[in-house]
Amino acid sequence: MNVMAKAEKKISSAFIYFFGSFGGILFGYDIGVMTGALPFLQADWHLENAASLVGWITSAVMFGAIFGGALAGQLSDKFGRRKMILMSAIVFMVFSVLSGVSPDMGEASAYYLIIVRMLLGLAVGAASALVPAYMSEMAPAKARGRLSGLNQTMIVSGMLLSYVVDFLLKDLPGEWAWRLMLGLAAVPALILFLGVLRLPESPRFLLRKGDEAQARKVLSYIRKNPADIDQELASIKETAKEEQQANQKTSWSTLFSGKYRYLVIAGVGVAAFQQFQGANAIFYYIPLIVQKATGQAASSNLMWPIVQGVILVIGSLVYMWIADKFNRRTLLMVGGAVMGLSFILPAVINWMMPNMNPMTIVVFLCIYVAFYSFTWAPLTWVLVGEIFPLAIRGRASGLASSFNWIGSWLVGLIFPIMTASMPQEAVFAIFGIICILGVIFVKTCVPETRGHTLEEIEEQGTNRGRVKASNPEN
Missing domain, CATH: 1.20.1250.20 (MFS general substrate transporter like domains)
Structure with a gap:
């Protein structure tokens, strides 16, 4: 337990905010990557005149995200924000790789890729909901407003990164170009997973589970003034109580x-x-x-x-x-x-x-x-x-x-x-x-x-x- 505490003690707020932001990069990369992959995919699978299939392949991630965000929100209340972000990163890695190795089976390939990208969308929707929630619960109140702008910057930076990767891979043979573009989405997911492994659970979730000692310990890692910790703990308790009462009445x-x-x-x-x-x-x-x-x-x-x-x-x-x-x-x-x-x-x-x-x-x-x-x-x-x-x-x-x-x-x-x-x-x-x-x-x-x-x-x-x-x- 002491080793764990020492390991957590070394975590800086900058490290926490970076990996919160990195979730935005992951989200943005997947939004943008299909932009460059689609022309090569269309040529490789002869989909130039298949507008409906092209639309479904492109939008399948968003369809899965509709359900991923809602599902992750409920599960994170039970298992914790950190664990669900880790799970989302794993799902993202797996289905990014499966997208890149799509079998060439004629029209059936398109349906395979649509299904895989829908499942990938579960992770995209989960990450888009979980990472900002985790960050807002870790950040001091005075920084929460700026984080919304920072998160948007990281999302569009992820999109730009995917566009650059697409451009760098465009001269590969067509069937390799789009596969690598889609498969490389697993790399930022892996980085997110490794980073979040070192992060503590949010104090708000720990208090919900009755672990006030651990919540206090986590706050001590990310708040400079010890006098603020008691006040913040009391505030979290009061807000959680109000939310519980509100949920019972609505x-x-x-x-x-x-x-x-x-x-x-x-x-x-x-x-x-x-x-x-x-x-x-x-x-x-x-x-x-x-x-x-x-x-x-x-x-x-x-x-x-x-x-x-x-x-x-x-x-x-x-x-x-x-x-x-x-x-x-x-x-x-x-x-x-x-x-x-x-x-x-x-x-x-x-x-x-x-x-x-x-x-x-x-x-x-x-x-x-x-x-x-x-x-x-x-x-x-x-x-x-x-x-x-x-x-x-x-x-x-x-x-x-x-x-x-x-x-x-x-x-x-x-x-x-x-x-x-x-x-x-x-x-x-x-x-x-x-x-x-x-x-x-x-x-x-x-x-x-x-x-x-x-x-x-x-x-x-x-x-x-x-x-x-x-x-x-x-």
């Missing part, structure tokens, strides 16, 4: 009661709009988009994902700089408006000037990604973390996450089907209209949360509920 129907309906619709709506606005269509299919616009082979357009990745990383850093300088609603509405115009204008220009430069659409896509990267991408989860009252926070956050993954899955699935049946400009114009609808939704249905306490935000929902009750025709 059900799924509570989410849509008059008092909470306004805030639930606002939080879940923003989470859903973030995906239905079409960002993942760019992230997953940019080489194919450029191919359709220019006629150049998709496998020769793997520099464009790197350009998108660099924009995403820079945008995430811009967000960390401006996060507390502008209202949430302002950033979401400005970002959504520019994103919508970036999708709609190419269709308008193409209608007015049928011979426009085909790269025009790609330039507008870069503008879209830039504004998405410092508005809707990070702010969605900041707002979801702030908007739900304690009594419904667990269920409402889970519902928002599920709608977000459903949107991600549907966009990945239907985009190749849509572009196979209509011009690309028209497809993006549809997403542009959704962006504008998102702006209208934020203006009419989402309260401002910056600078407001959780109690003040809850009061806004309560007041809105009273207004609706007194004016039922509205």
